[in-house]
Amino acid sequence: MGPPTALFPVVFTKSTHNLNIIQRSLRDTSAVKTPSITAIVIEDEPEIADLIRFHLEREGIATTIAHSGQRGLELVTSTVPSLVVLDLMLPDLNGLQVCQRVRANAATAQTPIIMVTAKGSESDIIAGLEAGADDYVTKPFSPKVLVARVRTTLRRLQLAATGADKADRRELIGGRLVIDTARHVVLGDGVPVDLTITEFRLLNFLAQRPGFVRTRDQIISAVHGQNTRLSTRTVDVHVTALRMKLRDLQSAIETIRGVGYRFSEVGSVEATVVDG
Ligand code: CA
Numbered sequence: 001m002g003p004p005t006a007l008f009p010v011v012f013t014k015s016t017h018n019l020n021i022i023q024r025s026l027r028d029t030s031a032v033k034t035p036s037i038t039a040i041v042i043e044d045e046p047e048i049a050d051l052i053r054f055h056l057e058r059e060g061i062a063t064t065i066a067h068s069g070q071r072g073l074e075l076v077t078s079t080v081p082s083l084v085v086l087d088l089m090l091p092d093l094n095g096l097q098v099c100q101r102v103r104a105n106a107a108t109a110q111t112p113i114i115m116v117t118a119k120g121s122e123s124d125i126i127a128g129l130e131a132g133a134d135d136y137v138t139k140p141f142s143p144k145v146l147v148a149r150v151r152t153t154l155r156r157l158q159l160a161a162t163g164a165d166k167a168d169r170r171e172l173i174g175g176r177l178v179i180d181t182a183r184h185v186v187l188g189d190g191v192p193v194d195l196t197i198t199e200f201r202l203l204n205f206l207a208q209r210p211g212f213v214r215t216r217d218q219i220i221s222a223v224h225g226q227n228t229r230l231s232t233r234t235v236d237v238h239v240t241a242l243r244m245k246l247r248d249l250q251s252a253i254e255t256i257r258g259v260g261y262r263f264s265e266v267g268s269v270e271a272t273v274v275d276g
């Protein structure tokens with residue numbers, strides 16, 4: 001046993017060692033496919049529910065199935081999962097009712113919901129998005145598409161957790177598009193893009209959630225300002241103007257026919273689909 005001062009290097013080394021272990025285990029955790037992520041699939045058709053569970057679990061997402069709206073709502077409320085996959089046509093409570101109740105409960109108000117709807121029913125999709133669903137897939141759907149939507153949703157959660165989505169300056173499409181909300185400046189390939197206030201708000205609103213569809217009504221309420229009154233038709237006009245100003249980047253604003261618009265970071269979104 002040496003003099004007391006000799007303890008310091010030992011203690012220091014030990015704590016550094018522990019820190020290394022913690023850092024390594026954090027790295028290991030992030031390398032593993034999201035082990036603590038949970039999903040509840042609310043779907044009354046057993047084959048579809050099993051298919052969804054199979055693909056989510058392959059992503060490392062612990063998945064529980066509920067075959068009715070009421071049961072699903074109970075499970076979501078009691079377990080607060082990372083994510084909900086919600087069919088619209090369900091016995092007892094339908095998907096819209098489930099969605100509204102999940103949103104109305106403070107504990108689950110932020111829980112991401114991906115809705116599953118019948119193909120071609122735009123009015124259902126709009127109703128679902130406006131009831132608070134974050135995204136949707138249409139039946140029959142490709143599991144790859146569903147997994148891509150789930151990943152996008154979870155990535156958004158990670159961004160929200162790190163506060164990156166609240167940053168004043170957002171870089172999108174691999175840095176080709178920069179939105180600086182503090183200065184109200186947009187750069188496209190490094191060149192300032194001269195936008196009206198409405199166009200700026202519109203772009204910023206869509207770009208807050210790349211890969212997610214926004215309905216025209218959602219755009220109207222988000223973009224609405226003191227001197228702007230938008231109608232569904234004028235949303236389209238502003239989108240057209242915005243696209244022209246974005247020039248080479250205009251394909252980032254996608255039209256989702258009958259539903260609304262989506263900001264797409266083409267490169268990154270496609271890449272996640274391909275490796276699924
Ligand atoms: Ca159903």
